[in-house]
Amino acid sequence: MKQIFLPILLLVTALLASCSSDSFKIDGDIANLDGHIVRVMFRGDSGVVDQLATMDKKGHFSVQGVASQPVIVNLMDSHNNSLVMLVAVNGDHLKVKGDAADQSSITVKGSHLNDEWQIFRKEHADFYKAADPGRLDAAIEKYVREHPDDMLSTVLLMADYSDYSDRSRVGKLLGSISGGMRPQSLTQAFPDKSMGNKKSVLPRLTALTLVKHGGQFEEIKLDGRVTLISMWANPQENRNAMVSKLQAMDGDIHILDILTESDTLRWHKTIADDPSNWQHYWAPGGPLEQGVQLLGLTSLPWFAVTDSTGMVTYSGPDFNAARDKALNLLRSVK
Numbered sequence: 001m002k003q004i005f006l007p008i009l010l011l012v013t014a015l016l017a018s019c020s021s022d023s024f025k026i027d028g029d030i031a032n033l034d035g036h037i038v039r040v041m042f043r044g045d046s047g048v049v050d051q052l053a054t055m056d057k058k059g060h061f062s063v064q065g066v067a068s069q070p071v072i073v074n075l076m077d078s079h080n081n082s083l084v085m086l087v088a089v090n091g092d093h094l095k096v097k098g099d100a101a102d103q104s105s106i107t108v109k110g111s112h113l114n115d116e117w118q119i120f121r122k123e124h125a126d127f128y129k130a131a132d133p134g135r136l137d138a139a140i141e142k143y144v145r146e147h148p149d150d151m152l153s154t155v156l157l158m159a160d161y162s163d164y165s166d167r168s169r170v171g172k173l174l175g176s177i178s179g180g181m182r183p184q185s186l187t188q189a190f191p192d193k194s195m196g197n198k199k200s201v202l203p204r205l206t207a208l209t210l211v212k213h214g215g216q217f218e219e220i221k222l223d224g225r226v227t228l229i230s231m232w233a234n235p236q237e238n239r240n241a242m243v244s245k246l247q248a249m250d251g252d253i254h255i256l257d258i259l260t261e262s263d264t265l266r267w268h269k270t271i272a273d274d275p276s277n278w279q280h281y282w283a284p285g286g287p288l289e290q291g292v293q294l295l296g297l298t299s300l301p302w303f304a305v306t307d308s309t310g311m312v313t314y315s316g317p318d319f320n321a322a323r324d325k326a327l328n329l330l331r332s333v334k
Contacts, residue, residue, distance in 0.1 A: 021090055021091045022066065022090055023064050023065060023066050023090055024064065024065055024066075024067060024088040024089060024090055024091065024092040024093070024094070025062065025063070025064050025092070025093045025094070026040075026062065026063050026064075026065075026073070026075075026086075026088065026094045026095075026096060027060070027061075027062050027093070027094070027095050027096070028053075028060065028061045028062070028063075028075070028095070028096035028097070029058070029059050029060050029095075029096070029097045030055070030059055030061075030083065030096065030097070030098055030099070030100050030106065031059050031098070031099045031100065031101075032099055032100045032101045033055065033059065033077060033083075033100040034077060034078055034079070034100070035077070035078035036054065036055040036059075037052055037053070037054060037055070037077070037078045038052070038053045038055065038061050038063075038075055038076070038077070038083070039051075039052055039053075039075070039076040039077070039078070039080065040052070040053055040063050040065070040073065040074075040075060040076075041073070041074045041076065041217060042065060042067065042071045042072060042073040042074065042088070043071055043185070043188070043209070044065055044066050044067045044071060045066050045067060045068055046066070047219060048209050048217055048219050049065060050216065050217040051063065065088060066090065067088060067089050067090055067185065068089070068090055069089060069183045069184070069185035069186075070087050070088070070089045070113070070151065070183055070185055070186060071087070071088060071089070071185050071186070072085055072086070072087055072155065072158065072159050072186065073085065073086050073087070073088050075096065077100060080211065080284050082103075083100060083103060083106055084096060084098070084103070084106045084108060085159050086108045086114050086117070087111070087113050087114055087117070087151075087155055092110060092111055093110055094108060094109065094110035094111065094114065095108070095109045095110050096108050097109075104121075104125055104128075104129075113151055113152060113155070116150070116152045117152055117155060117156075120143065120152065120156065124136060124139050127139055128160075133162040133163070134163075136160065136161075136162070137161055137162055137163050140156045140157065140160060140161050141173060143156060144156065144157060144173050144176065144177065145173075145176070148176055148177050148178055148181070149177075149178050149181055150177075150181060151181045151182070151183075151186075153177050153181065153182075154174070154177055154181060154182040154183075154186050154187065155186065157170065157173060157174055158186050158187060158290065162293070164290075164293040164294050164296060165296040165298065167203060167294060167296070174187065202311070202312040202313065202314075202315055203291070203294045203295075203312055204309065204310050204311045204312065205222050205291045205294070205306060205310050205312060206221065206222055206223045206310040207219050207220060207221050207222060207223075207291070207310075208220050208222065208256070208283075208289065208291045208292065209289060209291075210258060210281035210282060210283055210289065211281060211282040211283075211284060212279060212280075212281055213267075213268075213271055213279065213280040213281065213282070218281070220256065220281070222254075222306045222310045223306075223308060223309055223310040224308055225252075225253075225254050225308055226252070226253050226254065226305070226306070226307060226308060226326055226329045226330050226333070227253070227254040227255075227256060227305070227306045227326075228246070228249065228253055228254070228255055228256070228303065228304075228305050228322055228323070228326045229256040229258060229295075229303065229304040229305070229306070230242070230246055230255065230256065230257050230258065230301065230303055231258045231259075231260050231283070231292070231295075231297065231300060231301060231302045231303070231304075232257075232258075232259065232260065232300055232301040232302075233259065233260050233261035233300045234259075234261060234266040234267065234270055235266075236300070236301060239270065239274070240273075240274070240275055242301065242319065243257075243274055243275055243276045244275065245319065245323070246276070247275070247276055247277070247278075249323065249326065249327070250277075250278060252330055253326050253327075253330060255278050256281065257276065257278060257279075257280045257281065258280075258281045258282065258283050258292070259280070259281070259282045259283070260283050260292070260297070260300060260302075267280075267282065295312065295315045296315060298317075299317050300317075301317065301319070302315070302316070302317055303315075303316065303317070303318070303319055303321075303322035304316075304322070305322050305325045305326045305329065307329050308329075308333060313325055313329065
């Protein structure tokens with residue numbers, strides 16, 4: 001019997017091992033999580049994945065995903081607040097543990113890269129908590145300069161860095177990281193051609209990943225037509241007047257209306273009173289919205305225009321300039 005059982009056991013073990021190499025797994029135990037729901041988001045091999053994981057009575061949850069190259073996974077609560085970000089790739093078995101009431105208590109174990117990220121977060125905990133992200137950005141820049149052969153340098157720039165106003169500087173930092181340590185799966189929201197290119201001021205964005213009004217994430221294609229992006233935050237004076245101006249342009253020009261603040265309750269009320277008839281979106285931040293960060297917002301409202309290739313031809317606070325640029329682009333393709 002033992003002679004028969006042993007080969008079967010080895011075969012089952014081999015099959016399980018082969019399956020695990022085709023996906024990654026995250027096991028979690030998080031206390032005090034409102035709603036007992038974890039939202040899992042990442043950009044995998046088949047596009048953006050947005051799924052819900054339900055906890056059992058003990059606070060345990062388990063999710064699987066497919067990513068042949070390293071991806072940043074965002075675990076969020078039922079209100080779309082980030083609990084923790086981690087890096088996953090096929091073959092990983094990661095374990096997340098902590099208390100939702102204290103985000104800094106949540107740990108990730110199971111890979112060297114996540115261990116490194118954990119150490120960086122712990123060493124710079126005060127910087128992460130500070131209202132001004134300047135000290136954290138400076139610490140990340142220092143780490144990148146000192147660790148060009150470490151993938152954590154790429155992860156920190158893509159996930160935790162906040163100042164994208166000087167795109168050429170960020171491009172230089174990213175370009176200083178050795179090629180094997182900045183896989184395209186982590187940097188796809190940041191155009192490769194911007195690395196070290198001083199002449200390029202505005203990026204090319206082929207897609208933005210945003211929360212659609214109603215709760216689901218959506219990848220919005222920006223190439224193929226002229227798009228005018230309107231970004232704002234509550235309260236915004238003359239909101240309805242601005243919407244009416246945008247409505248007058250809607251049709252041949254694709255209008256994207258994006259809220260950029262964290263208070264979504266006021267957003268729902270504003271949209272309910274809004275005269276517009278297009279889809280509204282929310283940019284809650286994080287690695288899936290790096291494209292919004294690349295637009296270099298310094299005030300709100302803010303407008304951006306992309307042509308049919310996704311190239312940003314205007315980004316700034318002047319609505320009239322954005323409107324004129326969009327209309328001129330539209331005329332040029334007719």
